[in-house]
Amino acid sequence: MGEIAEPIVVAEGLHKSFGETRALRGVDLAVPAGTVCGVLGPNGAGKTTLIRILATLSDPDAGTARIAGHDVVREAGRVRELIGLAGQYAAVDEKLTGRGNLRMFGRLYHLSRAGARRRADELLERFGLMGAADRQVAGYSGGMRRRLDLITSLILRPRVLFLDEPTTGLDPRSRNEIWEAIRELVADGTTVLLTTQYLDEADHLADAIAVVDHGRVIAEGTPDALKAGIGDRLDVALEDDAQVPLAARVLGGLTGGEPETGGEPGRLSVALRGGGVRLADVVRELDGAGVAAADVGLRRPTLDEVFLQLTGHRATAVPGRDGEAAGERAGEKVGEKVKEGV
Template structure:
């Protein structure tokens, strides 16, 4: 079976003075897929998006988007894509309907086609009741949905979403997620850059982890998480037992445990797939460690990200303060 790629790049490089933003970036995003592009700050994500959306040109390498070369056929690329950036492009003094109709005119819709398309998108994104209110009265989630609607006026083959839910509450974020799932279900290819790893875990079919200007790791969310194994955590009865428990976990996993003295917990990455929770409990009991609780769970995408990029200790997530 031959895979057709909506986004394909080979050896992309980009310099800004002495800064080497991209160092040979390879991407391959299948048609109709949602691809999450992740990476630490400064890894090259924004530069990659700027290159793929023709906002700047590469210093070396090549890229094709929707079948068109981003340098030689830039106009064709722009006609085939939609872009929603981190900050909305909405005019707050205009109503939602006026915003979309304005964008439709700028995109050279003819006759009533622009008005019809605007009304379709207002209904699709649940904005019909608020369509004639000034956009400055919209909530953050409504503004992001309106911005996303503006990016879809031309029914793009490829949609670039740059941090689409930054600053949104969980309810608004879920609405954007549902919209992205619907788009992908209808065949739109989505390239998503986000700092919310849960977002990538929820939406992405595949993930490319960019680090230092290159695609360091790629795969499904489950495949990336499997690269670091599981995560074992033990809660002991008193703080004086932490060191003994850490010694047991170190011996079982070969990894350095993380100690939390305040909560009397020890956590460690467990990369051995044969390690089981009963074995951990038996070894702790044999060492005389008084255990209150023990768990062995798959890692989160956050933990995989930290581990794979070497940007910090892998720690179990803590509940947010009430």
């Protein structure tokens, strides 16, 4: 095993409020260089506010944050030279070609004309867009637009890249293309902070995950460690759906847990906490109660099940929290105007 890299992103005791809404309530985070950190949480949990503070788009009310040792408030200009940011929606000009977009951004980043042309061609070639380089972006697929948006944030070779829901609305093939691009960046040493509500995305990409809820980091660790923390699951498929209540009583008595039926007829799943259960014992107990099982198996929980266990809900919008999310967005718009005036 290699040595653990020093943290390149550090947050300590971050607080942020928008009016009466407390978006962050003392967030601590440390992200080693050259890794992917998935920041997960329901809408309104505070993850977007956290990313905006780290990206110098909003100032914390209390606490500190540093990128590569530079304070995001006192040294915001220096931090912006070290980071890239790609939001949920492709921020590219549809009337320009892919090459034209990259050259334009290169010039906006103060590259020379020759430097902007050279860097545009490098990125188009590397990320598989050279064949479409001279087509208008209006004719690009959604996945191609997202790839183009991603590589515009790489023009200055950022040490830290913030990705906010990078594959929202994409088909599976396009999502895989974005995933591969992210892996390439990390292999070259870029550190990525990824916010996503696609938990399989975090599972595939993230070296570590921080789960944010109600403005706090409530759990963190590798995907495997988080899964191990809630224990394996026992899944049972029944031959007769009418036997679900009886099977649930048997499994509850055997495991001490409360079986869940989910949305699939004739199937139950129960978390195994505090020790394993032998499949032979499960089959024997079900058979003794007259329950016919078509299949019995043990498995590691999914990240979605971890999220549900930690937060009490799945990784979607949370009823009653829309006001918090709206307050966060409104506060951030004010923050943007303040920044623009500086």
